[in-house]
Amino acid sequence: MIPGPFDYHRPASVTDAIRLLADLGDEARPLAGGHSLLPMMKLRLATPAHLIDLHGIAGLKGIRRDGNRIIIGAMTTQAELLASADIGSSLPILHETALVIADPQVRYRGTLGGNVANGDPGNDMPALMLALDASYRLEGPNGAREVAARDFYQGAYFTALEPGEILTGISIPVPAAGHGYAYEKLKRKVGDYATAAAAVVLTMAGGKVATCVIALTNLHETPLLATDAANAVIGTALDDAALKAAAGAARAIMQPASDARGPAEYRKHVGGIMVMRALQRAASRAK
Ligand code: FAD
Numbered sequence: 001m002i003p004g005p006f007d008y009h010r011p012a013s014v015t016d017a018i019r020l021l022a023d024l025g026d027e028a029r030p031l032a033g034g035h036s037l038l039p040m041m042k043l044r045l046a047t048p049a050h051l052i053d054l055h056g057i058a059g060l061k062g063i064r065r066d067g068n069r070i071i072i073g074a075m076t077t078q079a080e081l082l083a084s085a086d087i088g089s090s091l092p093i094l095h096e097t098a099l100v101i102a103d104p105q106v107r108y109r110g111t112l113g114g115n116v117a118n119g120d121p122g123n124d125m126p127a128l129m130l131a132l133d134a135s136y137r138l139e140g141p142n143g144a145r146e147v148a149a150r151d152f153y154q155g156a157y158f159t160a161l162e163p164g165e166i167l168t169g170i171s172i173p174v175p176a177a178g179h180g181y182a183y184e185k186l187k188r189k190v191g192d193y194a195t196a197a198a199a200v201v202l203t204m205a206g207g208k209v210a211t212c213v214i215a216l217t218n219l220h221e222t223p224l225l226a227t228d229a230a231n232a233v234i235g236t237a238l239d240d241a242a243l244k245a246a247a248g249a250a251r252a253i254m255q256p257a258s259d260a261r262g263p264a265e266y267r268k269h270v271g272g273i274m275v276m277r278a279l280q281r282a283a284s285r286a287k
Contacts, residue, residue: 006050006051009028011056017030017052017054018164021163027048028052032110032114033109035102054166069172077109078102078106078107079104091132091172093131093182093183097128100183100187102191120157122217124185126223127216128199131225134170134173136148136152136167136170147160179203180200180201180202180204180283184200184278196274199213200279201282214230214278216274219271226253226275229249229250232246238279254268
């Protein structure tokens with residue numbers, strides 16, 4: 001399949017990109033790495049008449065530290081995240097998650113901004129952004145605003161992005177020193193989207209879980225923050241009963257689709273297992 005016809009635009013600044021989006025309206029879409037948008041266009045599930053390529057905007061790339069936060073430009077690729085020593089030491093779960101996205105070819109083109117702005121429940125980064133309590137900088141015709149990742153996802157392919165807005169950066173608080181982390185992803189084969197996945201960030205004190213956040217990928221039409229599941233393990237030594245309680249609480253909020261990755265009941269079952277595995281691995285890493 002080949003995409004329908006479109007006009008190609010390559011603005012040199014965020015201001016120009018916003019102006020183009022405002023002028024061209026619904027028929028225009030930002031283009032980042034193209035590894036979600038172009039497959040949709042090839043299947044004619046998306047038929048934008050105008051593509052606004054963000055690659056000409058130098059300020060949208062890069063990773064920098066601002067106090068206790070890491071700020072990542074929207075056009076930073078998954079491969080660039082993997083190559084960053086700062087990400088490896090400060091946000092190791094981001095490194096771990098980028099490594100299980102697709103394959104090296106996709107990771108060289110696919111961007112963090114495109115992954116989180118896309119709104120596909122199968123994308124891995126949105127749940128991680130919920131777990132890390134990231135926020136997104138959105139810039140549009142009415143100025144700039146900051147939206148918490150936890151408020152961004154409204155439905156499959158529906159986000160808080162308003163018409164004419166682009167995501168320019170992702171801001172992530174650095175987790176506490178000594179935190180444990182894990183991203184557990186079940187997939188049918190290398191390069192596949194998640195059948196089910198869970199992100200866990202926790203801290204331990206005196207052999208017990210002191211703080212814990214759990215988020216889920218591809219188990220609902222949006223990424224999910226599994227608050228009850230996290231509360232089920234806080235104050236415990238992650239014994240069998242606590243792990244099972246967390247899996248049960250997580251399953252209670254899952255509503256996956258039945259699809260080629262399995263029927264909904266199977267995906268909920270393995271979703272709970274991903275939660276238990278992620279909790280155990282995160283605890284084993286906590287100092
Ligand atoms: P694009 O495809 O260019 O854009 C995606 C959407 O976001 C479009 O609607 C676009 O208009 C919008 N957009 C992009 N950037 C912005 C912005 N800055 N502001 C506002 N809107 C924007 N992803 C996973 O998470 N896990 C996987 O396992 C996985 N497997 C894959 C396997 C294959 C074979 C392929 C081809 C892709 C896979 N992907 C997977 C998707 C890949 O990670 C994409 O790169 C990613 O979802 C989108 O990022 P992108 O930069 O390519 O964005």
